[in-house]
Amino acid sequence: MTAQLDVAALKTRLTGPIFLPGDPGYDTECATFNLNTPLTPAIVVGAATVADVQAAVRFAADNGLAVATRGGGHLVPRTGKGQLMLTLDRMTSWTIDAPNASVRVTGSPRWGQLMEPLGEHGLAGMNGSSPNVGVVGYLLGGGHSPVLARSHGFASNHITSIEVVTGDGERRTATATENPDLFFALRGSKGNVGVVTAVEFGVFPIPAVYGGGLWFAIDKLAELLPLWRDWAAKLPVQAGTSVGIQRLPDGSLLDDDEITTLLRHTVER
């Protein structure tokens, strides 16, 4: 399909690079944290500006290509021969408005990049459990913070403004009062409504957080799940906890002695 595409013409409209399958850099642009679904788009546009995003979306529409956006690569958009994929890493920035406890991000920051600068202001965002999840992909999916969800709800409810390039290539702003239907649809869409180039959202004056994760072998589940359930019921409303079942690298699990110590500690509490 790419043989018939006028990629050279698209190139003249862009500040950022284009990558085709086999090009140096194509694999890096398509690399993801989640390895379940390899990304194999017909073209990758490494957008450097909002105008790049608009040009790429219009080019895709003119050529009958679907558009996908790769953020932090944790969920992974499906891509293939008929798709143009955008990466927004070259547009990444963030501005913290500490007095108003608000952040504006552009492009594709990861939560781990924001946490430290926010902490310097005594602020915390409603990030999830992984520092390399994309801020935008997370917010578009609702965003359930293991630490703050019970006290603050879904992260997407704290979004105040979204800038998005829609399928017609137009740049639009969505807020509670400007394009309110678009604003509603984006918060939970996980990328189906447009290419989001910037998001503004609230953060919270939380100078210290207590949290962490424990990993057990799957054969401990029957023993530990009832203990976790009983312990969770006694937690204060500010605390959140969840259980996940995942494939992990070797060496991540607690050994039997560590589990015994933990159980004793849990029962004593």
Ligand SMILES: Cc1cc2nc3c(=O)[nH]c(=O)nc-3n(C[C@H](O)[C@H](O)[C@H](O)COP(=O)(O)OP(=O)(O)OC[C@H]3O[C@@H](n4cnc5c(N)ncnc54)[C@H](O)[C@@H]3O)c2cc1C
């Ligand atoms: C180890 C791990 C821990 C996690 N922990 C949590 C957690 O605690 N709480 C929670 O709520 N979720 C959690 N998640 C889920 C994660 O938040 C979602 O999968 C999220 O959508 C990932 O976003 P991403 O940008 O990293 O991934 P991507 O796969 O790059 O993007 C996810 C989706 O969002 C779209 N998207 C990304 N950026 C844009 C953009 N700029 N414009 C339009 N669409 C875009 C993509 O097209 C795709 O459909 C976790 C996932 C993993 C793998």
